[in-house]
Amino acid sequence: MKPLYVRVMDVIYYVCMAVAGIAIAVMAVIIGWSVYTRYVLTEGSFWAEPISIALAVQMTFYGAAACYRANAHISIDLLVRGLRGPASTLASRLVDILMLIVSMAMIWYGIGLVKTTFFQVYPEFQHIRVGVVYSALPGSGLITLLFVLERLIYGPPDLDADSGESTQPAVQA
Amino acid sequence: MGGAFGPVLLIGGLFLLIALNVPVAYALGLSAMAASLYIGIPLEAILLKISDGVDNFALLAIPFFVLAGALMAEGGIAIRLVNFANIFVGFIRGGLAMVNILASMFFGGISGSSVADTSSIGSILIPMMKREGYDDAFSVNVTITSSTQGIIIPPSHNAIIYAYAAGGTVSIAQLFLAGIVPGIMIGLALMVLTAIIASARKYPKGELVPLREAVRISAGAMLGFLTVVIIVGGVIFGIFTATESAAIAVIYAFIIAMFAYRELAWRDLPKLMGGVVRTVAMVMILIGFASAFAYMMTLMQIPAKVTEFFLTLSDNKIVILMMINIMLLVLGMFMDMAPLILICTPILLPVIKSIGVDPVHFGIIIMLNLGIGLVTPPVGTTLFVGCAIGKISIDQAARALWPFWLAMFIVLMLVTYIEPLAMTIPRMVRF
Numbered sequence: 001m002k003p004l005y006v007r008v009m010d011v012i013y014y015v016c017m018a019v020a021g022i023a024i025a026v027m028a029v030i031i032g033w034s035v036y037t038r039y040v041l042t043e044g045s046f047w048a049e050p051i052s053i054a055l056a057v058q059m060t061f062y063g064a065a066a067c068y069r070a071n072a073h074i075s076i077d078l079l080v081r082g083l084r085g086p087a088s089t090l091a092s093r094l095v096d097i098l099m100l101i102v103s104m105a106m107i108w109y110g111i112g113l114v115k116t117t118f119f120q121v122y123p124e125f126q127h128i129r130v131g132v133v134y135s136a137l138p139g140s141g142l143i144t145l146l147f148v149l150e151r152l153i154y155g156p157p158d159l160d161a162d163s164g165e166s167t168q169p170a171v172q173a
Numbered sequence: 174m175g176g177a178f179g180p181v182l183l184i185g186g187l188f189l190l191i192a193l194n195v196p197v198a199y200a201l202g203l204s205a206m207a208a209s210l211y212i213g214i215p216l217e218a219i220l221l222k223i224s225d226g227v228d229n230f231a232l233l234a235i236p237f238f239v240l241a242g243a244l245m246a247e248g249g250i251a252i253r254l255v256n257f258a259n260i261f262v263g264f265i266r267g268g269l270a271m272v273n274i275l276a277s278m279f280f281g282g283i284s285g286s287s288v289a290d291t292s293s294i295g296s297i298l299i300p301m302m303k304r305e306g307y308d309d310a311f312s313v314n315v316t317i318t319s320s321t322q323g324i325i326i327p328p329s330h331n332a333i334i335y336a337y338a339a340g341g342t343v344s345i346a347q348l349f350l351a352g353i354v355p356g357i358m359i360g361l362a363l364m365v366l367t368a369i370i371a372s373a374r375k376y377p378k379g380e381l382v383p384l385r386e387a388v389r390i391s392a393g394a395m396l397g398f399l400t401v402v403i404i405v406g407g408v409i410f411g412i413f414t415a416t417e418s419a420a421i422a423v424i425y426a427f428i429i430a431m432f433a434y435r436e437l438a439w440r441d442l443p444k445l446m447g448g449v450v451r452t453v454a455m456v457m458i459l460i461g462f463a464s465a466f467a468y469m470m471t472l473m474q475i476p477a478k479v480t481e482f483f484l485t486l487s488d489n490k491i492v493i494l495m496m497i498n499i500m501l502l503v504l505g506m507f508m509d510m511a512p513l514i515l516i517c518t519p520i521l522l523p524v525i526k527s528i529g530v531d532p533v534h535f536g537i538i539i540m541l542n543l544g545i546g547l548v549t550p551p552v553g554t555t556l557f558v559g560c561a562i563g564k565i566s567i568d569q570a571a572r573a574l575w576p577f578w579l580a581m582f583i584v585l586m587l588v589t590y591i592e593p594l595a596m597t598i599p600r601m602v603r604f
Binding site: 017020021024025027028029031032034035049052053056057059060061062063064066067068070072073074075076077078079080091092094095098099101102105106109110112113116133134137 | 190191192193194195196197198199202203206216217219220221223224227228229230232233236237240413416417420421423424443446447449450451452453454455457458459461507508509511512551552
């Protein structure tokens with residue numbers, strides 16, 4: 001049985017994936033609706049753009065944290081691939097430490113950004129606070145940090161085992 | 174700003190982090206943060222640039238293109254396009270290879286992705302080609318090189334990334350139009366090469382599809398083709414923005430896949446969305462961190478210094494374009510397309526403007542060039558996917574790749590130096 005920490009990370013991972021997936025689907029519907037209102041009902045939906053942007057920010061940052069756990073970010077292992085034994089371990093620990101640093105910077109300075117923009121609103125739709133939208137930045141940093149700690153303590157997660165998902169990098173282009 | 178060490182820290186730091194196997198997106202962020210600390214820019218400003226990078230309505234076209242492509246690929250369009258292509262070229266010698274190239278041309282117009290094309294068309298055609306006696310490496314190489322048409326033929330989400338990296342000064346509609354001829358040229362060049370190889374190796378011919386059957390197959394494929402009409406037609410004729418047309422395409426593709434082709438079930442959606450999220454979030458966070466990186470480059474006047482450097486080497490347009498092409502081909506061997514577009518465009522755009530190259534034309538050159546990188550070892554995502562499907566080693570594919578690589582390189586040279594090939598259609602269709 002997986003350790004409790006890993007099981008909690010599994011839940012967080014699937015929540016991040018669900019948030020990002022639902023955000024994409026909702027954005028498509030909202031923007032489709034705004035086109036319908038513009039051409040068929042002949043009135044624009046002023047709220048469609050700010051809400052979609054707010055969702056896109058959540059999708060990007062929470063999705064990126066999930067991508068880290070799924071090993072889906074583009075990286076180049078050409079130089080470290082040939083390393084063996086302690087050198088290989090040292091190189092991967094170094095990457096983990098660098099990821100910890102960038103995650104902590106996202107949390108610390110992200111909170112600063114949220115505080116600065118908390119009372120700002122989108123001009124087209126004043127019910128959304130910019131600071132709330134940007135809270136995804138420290139949120140993503142925190143989740144990435146938890147995933148990095150998981151990797152440091154328990155090694156790379158085995159997502160294949162319970163979901164049939166690939167842990168190979170997702171590729172685009 | 175930052176003296177001589179600032180740019181070294183930014184650019185050198187990036188390459189060092191990438192070499193260490195830090196994800197490229199986070200390597201961009203870390204090097205931008207390190208450089209900002211060095212020159213005394215508050216880190217909040219860097220974080221704001223990262224957020225600003227994704228806080229952009231035009232970029233929402235990217236998730237929608239990827240989702241529409243995934244819906245069409247999983248929803249039964251790939252096999253219909255293969256059958257449709259078979260009507261036109263299946264009966265000639267090396268017919269299956271020709272079908273592969275033509276189907277990629279059609280599919281590229283729908284998915285806009287070389288990897289999606291390789292996995293969809295390749296999964297169908299590589300095993301068929303092997304069964305018919307085609308050489309394993311040939312089957313894989315035809316698939317991966319023809320899939321690069323998807324990057325150039327509109328719609329292409331890489332065109333959106335380029336337009337963004339160019340600071341929003343390049344029209345997405347113009348980029349779409351400029352990609353048509355170069356995309357078709359890749360297909361034609363590969364078809365000529367395939368005809369020569371097929372004739373030399375006596376690869377089999379297919380059978381002519383009867384007219385009644387051809388009409389039935391065409392009707393089935395047309396529903397899928399309408400996705401292209403929605404996206405490209407909507408953008409070019411100014412009916413929708415790129416983001417709006419892509420969102421409409423998602424809704425349309427969903428309806429076609431679920432209710433017309435009926436090859437996608439509700440239970441398939443979580444897995445499909447998982448793949449889409451992994452691709453989209455990876456690209457979008459890359460864009461966010463690349464925005465911060467580009468901001469630091471601008472503060473340190475790196476694009477201006479690079480322009481100055483190129484112009485000290487030569488002021489000849491042909492020479493500078495060749496140097497840029499060689500540089501991109503080498504970089505493309507090691508890094509993926511999206512990060513290279515995001516890193517190189519802000520640096521190279523002032524250079525190419527200073528020698529009088531249209532940024533739309535340059536967009537096609539950079540996409541074509543980096544498309545070649547996707548199939549070139551040692552690091553080529555499309556090559557890796559193709560080899561995995563074809564069950565052959567990278568070495569096996571790479572050894573037989575050179576004629577295909579040469580054909581694509583010739584197209585790159587033609588598109589680079591004969592500007593009207595890319596620019597005639599955009600100039601004709603200005604709204």
